[in-house]
Amino acid sequence: MKKAYLYFGVLISVLVSCSSGGDDGGGPEQEPINTPPTVPVQVYPLANTLCIDNNVVFEWNASTDNEGNSITYMVEVSENSDFSSLAHNVSSAATSRIIALEKGKSYYWRLKARDVKGEESDYSTVSQFLTEGDGVSNHLPFAPSLVSPALGAEIDGTSTTLSWTASDVDGDALTYDVYLDTTSDPTAKVSDNQTETTYDVTGLTASTTYYYKVVVKDGNGGITIGQIWSFTTK
Secondary structure (H helix, E strand, O other), X not given: OXXXXXXXXXXXXXXXXXXHOOOOOOOOOOOOOOOOOXXXXXXXXXXXXXXXXXXXXXXXXXXXXXXXXXXXXXXXXXXXXXXXXXXXXXXXXOOEEEEEOOOOOEEEEEEEEEEXXXXXXXXXXXXXXXXXXXXXXXXXXXXXEEEEOOOOEEEOOOOEEEEEEOOXXXXXXXXXXXXXXOOXXXXXXXXXXXXXXXXXXXXXXXXXXXXXXXXXXXXXXXXEEXXXXXXXXX
């Protein structure tokens, strides 16, 4: 009888051991976190490029993806530096894309990378370029680029210095007209045909938003009107 009890106890011990050993704590494998691709780097056209052919070949360096996912590039072309409206919005699996543009116009372009799972990189830098017009001997200056104060900045005091940059593919000497007003479409010309790329503003009113724009002239009939910028006084 003692042997029978002993055998029964050993059998229970084996069953318990087998049942408890089956759970190793492992559940379904979690899919690794998907990260976005790296930011693509523009190759052509770069800033201040004159494109002789209006069928522009946009080129960039390939992005990389840590998970090895396939990548598509989203290319945006606009006539506005803030890309508020797009002339073209195309995708490419390759690192180049031909886009037909209008002749004799100034454009901006940027791109980003998107992997097959929907993760997107940040945008690349923005480059401005020109397409050559028919029989053009003089090209328009590039639109001015804002230096300071930053768009929408809040400034202390009643004075500030407006600063910008501009260039011209023909190498023409440039002059600038500056418009400054408290209306969103400034019409008050505060400086005419100046050669400096800065303008000192004094006598500002506190708690007021000011709007300004710079018109660039190359002396050969080429005139480019810049975007409207703004700042606010405290």
